[in-house]
Structure formats: structure tokens, C-alpha cells
Amino acid sequence: MFGFAATKLNEFEQGKISxxxxxxxxxxxxxxxxxxxxxxxxxxxxxxxxxxVNHVSYTCPDFKKAADWYSKVFNLDQIDPKATEVTLxxxxxxxxxxNVTAKDVPLTFLIMRTRDLNAPPANGAAxxxxxxxxxxxxxYTVADFDSARVQAQLKALGVENIRATGANAIHMTxxxxxxxxxxxxxxxALTDGx
Amino acid sequence: xxxxxxDLVKSFxxxxxxxxxxxxxxxxxxxxxxxxxxxxxAPARGLKMLGVxxxxxxxxxxxxxxxxxxxxxxxxxxxDKGMGRANLAFGGPEPGKGGAFIITRNFxxxxxxxxxxVDHVCYTVANWDDTRVxxxxxxxxxxxxxxxxxxxxxxPFGYQVQIASIDGENPFI
Numbered sequence: 001m002f003g004f005a006a007t008k009l010n011e012f013e014q015g016k017i018s019x020x021x022x023x024x025x026x027x028x029x030x031x032x033x034x035x036x037x038x039x040x041x042x043x044x045x046x047x048x049x050x051x052x053v054n055h056v057s058y059t060c061p062d063f064k065k066a067a068d069w070y071s072k073v074f075n076l077d078q079i080d081p082k083a084t085e086v087t088l089x090x091x092x093x094x095x096x097x098x099n100v101t102a103k104d105v106p107l108t109f110l111i112m113r114t115r116d117l118n119a120p121p122a123n124g125a126a127x128x129x130x131x132x133x134x135x136x137x138x139x140y141t142v143a144d145f146d147s148a149r150v151q152a153q154l155k156a157l158g159v160e161n162i163r164a165t166g167a168n169a170i171h172m173t174x175x176x177x178x179x180x181x182x183x184x185x186x187x188x189a190l191t192d193g194x
Numbered sequence: 195x196x197x198x199x200x201d202l203v204k205s206f207x208x209x210x211x212x213x214x215x216x217x218x219x220x221x222x223x224x225x226x227x228x229x230x231x232x233x234x235x236a237p238a239r240g241l242k243m244l245g246v247x248x249x250x251x252x253x254x255x256x257x258x259x260x261x262x263x264x265x266x267x268x269x270x271x272x273x274d275k276g277m278g279r280a281n282l283a284f285g286g287p288e289p290g291k292g293g294a295f296i297i298t299r300n301f302x303x304x305x306x307x308x309x310x311x312v313d314h315v316c317y318t319v320a321n322w323d324d325t326r327v328x329x330x331x332x333x334x335x336x337x338x339x340x341x342x343x344x345x346x347x348x349x350p351f352g353y354q355v356q357i358a359s360i361d362g363e364n365p366f367i
Contacts, residue, residue: 045330047268050284050317053246053294054356054363060310075240079365089365090243098244099291102320106364108245117313125339129352133253135312136305141292143242156238176309183247188293189272189283192248 051105052097055087056138060176063112069175070110073157074140085113098141137171137179145184248281249296249315252305253351256280259298262350266334267317269296284317314354316344322359331357 008025011017017025060066067078067086076088089109090097097107120127142150147164154162154172161173168187174180205211211219253259260280264271267284272295274280279299319327324342331338331347338345343362347355361367 044333045326047266047334048317048319048327048330048357050267050357051320052284052318053249054316054318054358055365056246056312057314057316058310059313066310071240073240074243076243087365090245093366099288104320104322104360105318106360106366109365113313117311128354129348131352131354133251133259133349133351133353134301134305134307135249135315135353136252136302137250138312139247139250141244141247143244150241153238153241157240158238173308174310178308178310178312181247181250182241183292185244185290185292187247188289188291189248189270189281189295190289190293192281192295192297193273193279 051102052100053108054106055109055111057111057113058178059113059115059117060178061114063114065175067110067112070112073154073159073174074142076110084115085111087111137181139169139181139183139187141185141187142182145182145186150182244292246294247292248294249312251296251298251353252301253298254301256298256300258350263296263298266331266336266347266349266355314346314356316356316358316363318363319357319359322362327357 008017012019012021058066063085067088070076070088071078074088074090076090077092078086078088080087087109088111089107091107095107096103097105117128118130145168147167147170150170151162151164154170159172161171163171165171165181168184168191169181171179171181206213206215251259256279260271260274260282263269263282267282269282269284272281272283279297281295281297283293283295285294322343328338328345331345336347338347338357340346340356341362343359345357347357349355356363
């Protein structure tokens, strides 16, 4: 910046630029450089902010059987079928995720897969570590939740092991005995476990 | 229904109800009966999915998971009563809007393995910038790897956590 200012000052003294041009040029340059330095000096953001769950990866012995169960119970389409997996988005193309205002957030979706989680990655990447936790159930929010009516619907659909757990939630098991919970809009981080 | 009508006739014959009451009651009973039959005969339909309400994450020490997800995702912590579980909310929660949160909890006494597993969950970050996201994850103590628009990290229990942009993971692209 020092050299730039000196150059411009020389040009002014030599009559190459006017007083106004000198002031404007140096002001603009100083402002731009200052902003860049300020941004560079800002502390790095720690962690990210998730706008929504993007997808849930579900692995089982028969992904088609799982996909059919979720399609039936939640009215989900199956798209982009592959040899060992299929995708089930929570809505139609172009729809906005529920309760998300940002326009660059896709619909949440399930990926039903059949694969060996212990197999080494095909691309030569580091092997997946052996997880010592378990996601022991997934809970989904459904529209127009009424416990008695939803239980009757689930029963009519042939869903097994239906258990109401309070006014806003019902548990069940899916085609592979995985625990699935469905909730009404009233169930949130404030109310669950309160 | 037959028993109900028989009782109704009996009431009429004994003078407990008049002709008008008899006819009105039969008409009402017919309407209710028809509605019930229609409901029973309606085809079974699935539910309208709105989104993920919560992810139930069980591990040997919920506090370790709680602190990691709170740091990496800047989540707020609710209902941690020191009883082996806590709720970590993405945004909100706004009452009546379902919320989206992780429950970190200690293993229960009767955890039974299912025939399926949720092997990872992916989260969308809006206004994506590869450099910014990677730097933010490194600043949170993780080691992100991946591709443009999508990175993976592993939490303290070795569980895969994916973070993606709308282009990185989109069912319609």
C-alpha cells in the first residue's frame, strides 16, 4: 500500500492526475485492502450449522424389501434405483423441505442399501472404523398426527409391534425389526424427555 | 345393529318412545353405521412424511457424544438432566414445528440389535463453501475428507457423519 500511495502521489505532483483523482484512488485502494486484511484476520468459524438432515443411510440384507416397507408406510416414491440401493425422497421434485426457509436445502431422503459395511473402500480410501455406538431408532415427523387414528392406519397397513409412547409418538418395527418412531409436530427437543 | 334395532322396537312397542323418535333414531343409527363401514372399507394409506424428527444415538457415554455434536454442529442442548440423555437441536426448536434434533443417550439395558443398521446420517449445510466448511470442521477438531460439496468426519465413537451441500447430495440431481 505504501508503494501504491507513493506512486499515485508522484503522478499527482507530476500533474498526471488531479487532486480529486488522487484522493479517490487512494481511498478506494485503502478501503479494499483494509477489508481484505480484516477478513483474513477474522477467527475461523468453529463447526457448521446444519439446516436439515440430508439423508439417512440404511443398510440391511434386502434393500428392496426395506424400501417397499417405507414406501408403503410413508407414501414415499422410489427413485434412482441401482443394483444395491434405492433412494426415497420425502416429497416430489421441486418441493421445499418442511420448515426450511433456505432455498439451497434439498428434500431429506432415505437411501436403502445392501452392502458389506466392513468391506474395504473400492477407491482405496481408509477403511471405515468400527463404530461403537448405534443409532437405535429413527424418528420421523408426520402430518396430521392423531395417535389413535395413526395407530389404526398402521395396523391396517400390517405394521408390527405398534406401541404408543405418549400423546405425540408411536413406535413400531420395520421390515427388519428396526425401531421406527413417528411423531406429531408437537414433539421437539423441548418436549422429548422433558 | 340388529340387537340395537330389536331394543328400539321393543321401546316403541312398550310406549317408551313414539313413532317420530323411533324413526329419527333408526335414521341416525343408519348414518353412523354407514360411516363406520366406510372407514373400515377404506383402503389402507400411508402417512404423510414431513421430515426427520430426531435421531436416537446410543453409546457408552452420552456426554462425550453430546459435547462433540454440540461443538461440530453448534447445536443447543436441551433436557439434559444428568440422567443419561440430552437433546441437541438444529435451529429452533420452535414449539409445534416438530423440530430436528439428536438424542445422545447411554446404552439401555435391553438394547437389541436389529436386522438393519443406520450406518450414517448426512446433514445439509446451506450457503455451502468448500473452504469455509473444511476450515470450520478442522477448527472443531475433526479431520474432514471427501469431495467438492461433501465431506465426511468420524465422531468419537467411530460413527460416520457426512455433511453436504445441495449439489453434493441431492436425490434429484
